[in-house]
Amino acid sequence: MLPSQHFIFGFIFSLLLYPIFGLGSLIILLSTIFIDFDHAIIYSWKFKDFNLKRMYKYFRHYNGKEKVLCIFHTAEFLILIFILGLFYKLFLLISFGLLFHVVLDAYEFFTPRSYLKRISLFFRL
Numbered sequence: 001m002l003p004s005q006h007f008i009f010g011f012i013f014s015l016l017l018y019p020i021f022g023l024g025s026l027i028i029l030l031s032t033i034f035i036d037f038d039h040a041i042i043y044s045w046k047f048k049d050f051n052l053k054r055m056y057k058y059f060r061h062y063n064g065k066e067k068v069l070c071i072f073h074t075a076e077f078l079i080l081i082f083i084l085g086l087f088y089k090l091f092l093l094i095s096f097g098l099l100f101h102v103v104l105d106a107y108e109f110f111t112p113r114s115y116l117k118r119i120s121l122f123f124r125l
């Protein structure tokens, strides 16, 4: 999912949670967006390049060609942050944002249209 889409959905999600968490919903929004920082780590590590435009292009056309582990998107990382959240509210808010982001990514990954994109030239256009 594009960063702009994550921002829009994250903004709506954090707005819905504002009555419960107040300004803490801002932490949820930020964590919804900055979880993708692991992409920057992977790209800059692999290509020794810190150019955001080229990084964006690389992952935009990435389509899962290579096996890349995005560490902040893993279940283990989410569980770790959630466990920390049991002791510190900040991490609980972060875990909500991370979980929301991963659910959006998973939704996009498993929608019929995204599946068709993987198996059809027509849907890739």
Ligand SMILES: [Zn+2]
Residues within 6 Å of the ligand: 001, 035, 036, 073, 101, 105
């Ligand atoms: Zn993501």
